[in-house]
Amino acid sequence: MKTDSFLTLARRFRAIFFDSYGVLKVAGGKVEGGPELIETLRNEGIEIRVLTNDSSRSQSNQATRFRELGYQSIRSSDIITSGMMAKLFLKEKITSGKVAYLGTEASARYVLDAGCEAVAVSEVTNPDEISGMVFLDDEGFDWNTDLNAVINLIRNRNIPTIVANTDYLYPTAGGKVALATGGIARLVESVLGRKFLHFGKPDTQMFNYAFEDINLTDSFAKRDVLMVGDTLGTDIIGGNKFGIQTCLVLSGNTSAKNYNQDIVRTGIGPDFVVESIGT
Ligand SMILES: [Mg+2]
Incomplete structure (x- = not known):
């Protein structure tokens, strides 16, 4: 189902797991409107974790890069890497x-x-x-x-x-x-x-780790959590298998032109689709 505003969708959840590349960041830098969206969610008390299949750099390196892009509130402990x-x-x-x-x-x-x-x-x-x-x-x-x-x-x-x-x-x-x-x-x-x-998405270790992590401070059920990603074969199938709701963004690996075809071809269906998290 294509949803108009990511923020409206996000407000239905208490915690959101974001993929990094193609969702928060794109080839040219940040995704447009991304930092503002994250700040808004934080201010509303929504838990945020970043789940990334990036083993090239440490959590703190990645947090520094996020800050350089304008994501002021993403701490290194919010980043879970493969x-x-x-x-x-x-x-x-x-x-x-x-x-x-x-x-x-x-x-x-x-x-x-x-x-x-x-x-x-x-x-x-x-x-x-x-x-x-x-x-x-x-x-x-x-x-x-x-x-x-x-x-x-x-x-x-x-x-x-x-x-x-x-x-x-x-x-x-x-x-x-x-x-x-x-x-x-x-x-x-x-x-x-x-x-x-x-190791990494779509396998469940990272989802388990993130879910246990948010449950250290408060009590979350799987229905409280949304996974947001740009790749059907990692983010979306991984979230679906873990039993949480999934949202495909069209700002990265999956194009606005072909996403319907890709979903039919792969049989991997997200619960929601948005253009980007900044929309
Ligand atoms: Mg990605």
């Missing part, structure tokens, strides 16, 4: 040895914060010391040599291999897309015939 979910897994699962990673040095923070020793895949000298492999970011490595290094590192060994950002693609300027971490991992999975451990 990197955090991978970190929680590593913390419990990897008790000895080093963790190899693909990504930038900044993204390796999630490995270090899990209490593990991080080593860039290009720097691995003794594969026997490696007890886990993490796909963190699509930058910070040489796609040719380092992807081959990953394949050689894991192909004959049974070590947990983790994908900390499940997105296949991300939108860039001019309506184009670029290959994201989840897409790179999928490529490696397909050549090795393996299935890695994926």
Whole structure:
């Protein structure tokens, strides 16, 4: 159902989970009217969390970026990243040895914060010391040599291999897309015939984490919560499966022209559709 005003819709809920890219932010910066909308919701006492499949930067880095864009009230503790979910897994699962990673040095923070020793895949000298492999970011490595290094590192060994950002693609300027971490991992999975451990939407860990987090201070039922996202295959199906209401925005991955077709083709139906959160 197409709804006119996002604010009118939002006021029917007590908590809102926002995806970041394509919803609060777009290629050019903030989404028009986004910061004002968030301030209004805050002032009305509506709980806000940001659920992002971004394991390239920490919560505080992302909060700083939001403030630069005009989102004054988004704190780092409001931001829940897929990197955090991978970190929680590593913390419990990897008790000895080093963790190899693909990504930038900044993204390796999630490995270090899990209490593990991080080593860039290009720097691995003794594969026997490696007890886990993490796909963190699509930058910070040489796609040719380092992807081959990953394949050689894991192909004959049974070590947990983790994908900390499940997105296949991300939108860039001019309506184009670029290959994201989840897409790179999928490529490696397909050549090795393996299935890695994926963290991030649409899997339920992030929704669970966010729901438990808002319930620390007050009591929320699932019917009190709305998930807002621009991607049917992550945000919307994830919210639907978790059992909360979902709203598709047309300011990111899903275009105003094709969204009806996309919904029919994928069978993933949002409860609401709006142009953007600023409308
Ligand atoms: Mg998005």
